[in-house]
Amino acid sequence: MIDVVVVRLKATKGIYYVSPNMLELKIGDLVVFETDNGLQLGEVCKDIYKEKQDNVDLPLQKVVRIAEDSDIKNFEDNVKITDKALKDARKISKELELDMNFVEAYYSLDKSQLVFSFLSENRVDFRELAKKLAQKYKTRIELRQIGVRDKSKKIGGLGPCGLFLCCNAFLTDFNSVSINMAKNQFLALNPSKINGVCGRLLCCLDYENDVYTELKKDLPKIGMVADTPLGMGKVVSVDVFKKTYSVDLKEKGIVEFSKDEKNGSTKWYIRL
Numbered sequence: 691m692i693d694v695v696v697v698r699l700k701a702t703k704g705i706y707y708v709s710p711n712m713l714e715l716k717i718g719d720l721v722v723f724e725t726d727n728g729l730q731l732g733e734v735c736k737d738i739y740k741e742k743q744d745n746v747d748l749p750l751q752k753v754v755r756i757a758e759d760s761d762i763k764n765f766e767d768n769v770k771i772t773d774k775a776l777k778d779a780r781k782i783s784k785e786l787e788l789d790m791n792f793v794e795a796y797y798s799l800d801k802s803q804l805v806f807s808f809l810s811e812n813r814v815d816f817r818e819l820a821k822k823l824a825q826k827y828k829t830r831i832e833l834r835q836i837g838v839r840d841k842s843k844k845i846g847g848l849g850p851c852g853l854f855l856c857c858n859a860f861l862t863d864f865n866s867v868s869i870n871m872a873k874n875q876f877l878a879l880n881p882s883k884i885n886g887v888c889g890r891l892l893c894c895l896d897y898e899n900d901v902y903t904e905l906k907k908d909l910p911k912i913g914m915v916a917d918t919p920l921g922m923g924k925v926v927s928v929d930v931f932k933k934t935y936s937v938d939l940k941e942k943g944i945v946e947f948s949k950d951e952k953n954g955s956t957k958w959y960i961r962l
Contacts, residue, residue, distance in 0.1 A: 696736035701796035705862050709752040710738050720757035728798030731765045768797040782822050793841050805832045842888040856893050871895040875902050905930040
């Protein structure tokens, strides 16, 4: 077991799992920590906890120190510079006739790297743009092409449930989500209901999918023909939580059966 602390990057709101490096940290503390893009300023958003080594990518990047006044001032100065850098990047990309929609820009705390994120429907040859920006800002330039999901993660907002977007609040990676998950949970296949603000399928479709799959194991599928104690009929609905299914028995109408009532005698047939 190793100590882990969760830190939210101040520049982009991204979530990082890092080593507390034997420092006493609590929620709300501002810290300087290691990232792939150099040192960054972040805020502790979860207390230190124990985690199995198999569940984390080792070696963990670590907290370097609790942020000092000079670190906070550097960060605030960087924000002002990156606002101008973002405008310059948009202006130069337009002059170069590049199809790039810039979302954000941020410096590493020590100004060793300037990172830009942008959206584009096509691959972009931005070498000339990177060269011009490097000449202007005298630092290493990194241009990252992101998707609409990443944009929502960075900008944030409220989901259809009324809560903050999962991707912005706590998700670190995007799991694969498919339309079959919506079907598996008996959701109406209405884009306005199952799509998030990014226009893609809701990430939360993945949360309960395994539960539905497990609960449906002993229940018939909608559309199957069932041989019930009251006769043959077509299954028209299933309630996975009550463990019941409704069968259209024609003359008798729609009758609801439970798993217990079956007593092993009901037979399920392939859908006709």
